[in-house]
Amino acid sequence: MNLAHLLLRQARQAPDRPAVFSGTQCVATHAEWAARSAGLAQRMREAGLVPGDRVLLFMHNHPRYLELLWAAWWAGLVVVPVNAKLHPKEVEWIVDDAQARWAFVTADVAPSALAGLERQVEIESAQADLLLAPARDALAVPVAERGPDDLAWLFYTSGTTGRPKGVMLTLRNLMTMGLGYFVDVDAVSAQDAIVYGAPMSHGAGLYAIPHLMAGARHVVPASRGVDPAELFDLGWQLGPLSTFAAPTIVKRLVDYAQQAGLGPERCAQAFKTIVYGGAPMYRADIERALRVMGPRFVQIYGQGETPMVGTALSRHHLADAGHPRHLERLASVGVAQTPVRIRVGDTNGRELAAGTVGEVLVKGDSVMAGYWRNPAATTAALRDGWLFTGDVGCLDADGFLTLKDRSKDLIISGGSNIYPREVEEVLLTAPGVAEVAVVGAPDPEWGEVVVAFVVPRPGDALSTDLLDRHCLARMARFKRPKRYVMVDTLPKNNYGKVLKTVLRERAEG
Ligand code: AMP
Numbered sequence: 001m002n003l004a005h006l007l008l009r010q011a012r013q014a015p016d017r018p019a020v021f022s023g024t025q026c027v028a029t030h031a032e033w034a035a036r037s038a039g040l041a042q043r044m045r046e047a048g049l050v051p052g053d054r055v056l057l058f059m060h061n062h063p064r065y066l067e068l069l070w071a072a073w074w075a076g077l078v079v080v081p082v083n084a085k086l087h088p089k090e091v092e093w094i095v096d097d098a099q100a101r102w103a104f105v106t107a108d109v110a111p112s113a114l115a116g117l118e119r120q121v122e123i124e125s126a127q128a129d130l131l132l133a134p135a136r137d138a139l140a141v142p143v144a145e146r147g148p149d150d151l152a153w154l155f156y157t158s159g160t161t162g163r164p165k166g167v168m169l170t171l172r173n174l175m176t177m178g179l180g181y182f183v184d185v186d187a188v189s190a191q192d193a194i195v196y197g198a199p200m201s202h203g204a205g206l207y208a209i210p211h212l213m214a215g216a217r218h219v220v221p222a223s224r225g226v227d228p229a230e231l232f233d234l235g236w237q238l239g240p241l242s243t244f245a246a247p248t249i250v251k252r253l254v255d256y257a258q259q260a261g262l263g264p265e266r267c268a269q270a271f272k273t274i275v276y277g278g279a280p281m282y283r284a285d286i287e288r289a290l291r292v293m294g295p296r297f298v299q300i301y302g303q304g305e306t307p308m309v310g311t312a313l314s315r316h317h318l319a320d321a322g323h324p325r326h327l328e329r330l331a332s333v334g335v336a337q338t339p340v341r342i343r344v345g346d347t348n349g350r351e352l353a354a355g356t357v358g359e360v361l362v363k364g365d366s367v368m369a370g371y372w373r374n375p376a377a378t379t380a381a382l383r384d385g386w387l388f389t390g391d392v393g394c395l396d397a398d399g400f401l402t403l404k405d406r407s408k409d410l411i412i413s414g415g416s417n418i419y420p421r422e423v424e425e426v427l428l429t430a431p432g433v434a435e436v437a438v439v440g441a442p443d444p445e446w447g448e449v450v451v452a453f454v455v456p457r458p459g460d461a462l463s464t465d466l467l468d469r470h471c472l473a474r475m476a477r478f479k480r481p482k483r484y485v486m487v488d489t490l491p492k493n494n495y496g497k498v499l500k501t502v503l504r505e506r507a508e509g
Helices: 004-013 030-046 063-074 088-098 126-131 171-185 208-213 228-238 247-259 264-270 283-293 315-319 326-330 375-381 420-427 464-472 500-508
Strands: 018-022 025-029 054-058 078-082 102-105 119-122 151-156 166-170 193-195 217-220 241-245 271-276 297-303 306-313 340-345 358-364 386-395 401-403 411-413 416-418 433-443 447-456 483-486
Touching: 004 030, 004 063, 004 208, 018 030, 018 063, 025 030, 025 063, 030 063, 030 126, 054 063, 054 088, 063 078, 063 217, 078 088, 088 151, 088 166, 119 126, 151 171, 166 171, 171 208, 171 297, 171 306, 193 208, 193 228, 208 217, 217 228, 228 241, 228 247, 228 264, 241 247, 247 271, 247 283, 264 271, 264 283, 283 297, 283 315, 283 326, 297 315, 306 340, 306 358, 306 386, 340 386, 375 386, 411 433, 411 447, 416 420, 420 433, 420 447, 420 464, 433 500, 447 500, 464 483, 483 500
Parallel strands: 018 217, 054 078, 054 102, 078 151, 102 119, 193 217, 193 241, 241 271, 271 297, 447 483
Antiparallel strands: 018 025, 151 166, 297 306, 340 358, 358 386, 386 401, 411 416, 433 447
16 A cells, blocks of 8 residues: 555546646646656665655645655655744754654755754755656656555644654555545545645645545645635636635635625635634634635544544535524534544543533544554553544534533633633624634632633724623623633634633733
8 A cells, every 4th residue: 555556546547637736837747746756756765765764844835745745655755744833943853753864844944954864855956856856767666565554644743732742644544534535525526626725734735635536636825825815816717626724714715705795606616615624613603604605615623643534514514504403513513524433432431422521532544553652642542442532522412523622721610611612602703703712710719710812803892891791691601701801813823723822821921
């Protein structure tokens, strides 16, 4: 088993079809992509890299990302994707832990050499051009023999608590994720195209796998980032496009569409499918997104340990407005994806009845092999084949999973549990609220109190009084925020997740 065969297959069947785009410009057909990946695979092999060796990609999104990924897999290597926003010191720690031999970097993220590497290649350099020069006969370059349990992707968790851990993902994990996309997320044809706005070091990059399986096109925006105007333009020129977007990015796309007065039909010409996930999507936000952009959304819930595969809330579920539990479903993350079983369990993993809140457990072929060189963490996370996700939620009788919050985000005030998400859902329905994040702050009387950080919509003057009345009318008294902090923006990481640790510190201060 080797993911390189997916590229070889397209290079044989559709060699001349445009495959990789930088902005609107085609930079590689399938044959050219395969030739460059095969060339690099060959050269890495000649330089002494052997199957199983780790190669780090510390880069912003770039069309060469795809060539590098498939070159590494062609040679049987394990890719270590690193978020471009990490500090070189953090990257050095990962290089050391993963015992990576080579790294490919973009000049903007790695100004100096990373310690401990045999070779660091800046991917727009003459050295990179030589390494990626097309192989003379790509189809004849041998693909490394790898088994389904061999590693392909060593993904370091964001490490909000302690050191990041290396999640070991195997070829079976990635194949399962790729094939599952077609059943649970979306059908893909060779005429389709995916655009990479979110970092390719994360799930967005993994979605290259199903799109290559289908022979679709891959588009990296010229800005290498997320600019709604640019993405819509690309969509109209090359699309309609599919993309993966964290909820904050969905929000930016929706804001843009609304401000530019684009109706759902015009949006449909730019975007075929927007897959969202990675952080909570509030009901008010998805309702607005559907209203403005039309039915082009699918939600997934997963984590690095079971990448992009957990649950899905399909286009059909999102559109099923006549269903008696439609509103609850909109706030859920959907049902188990085909390759996995989902269970809500107690601390020992014993299954809990529908409606009971507990830890979300996942079992199936997408679940990681364990944490790299960290048997203690592996034993804690994987028990009896079940992955203990650390997420808290409950299943309803139809199998829809609603996430509460990660256990560390739970607020306990006067002995009562308060899930921040519930309070956030309510606050987001108040007029004039653009974004909100709720955390607990220590309090001598209550243990903890609820603090809401609120981003007002531009031009809206929000009063604390109004927000308090809004909450009182809609939630139990004890759950409502005791304190409001108006802010211009919320602190977020590179994947668009709100950094609650930062907010907790601020609330405490
Ligand atoms: P990561 O491993 O960085 O992909 O982060 C995974 C975590 O993001 C999960 O464990 C959840 O806490 C959160 N997450 C992922 N998808 C969703 C979703 N659809 N809704 C809410 N939270 C999500």
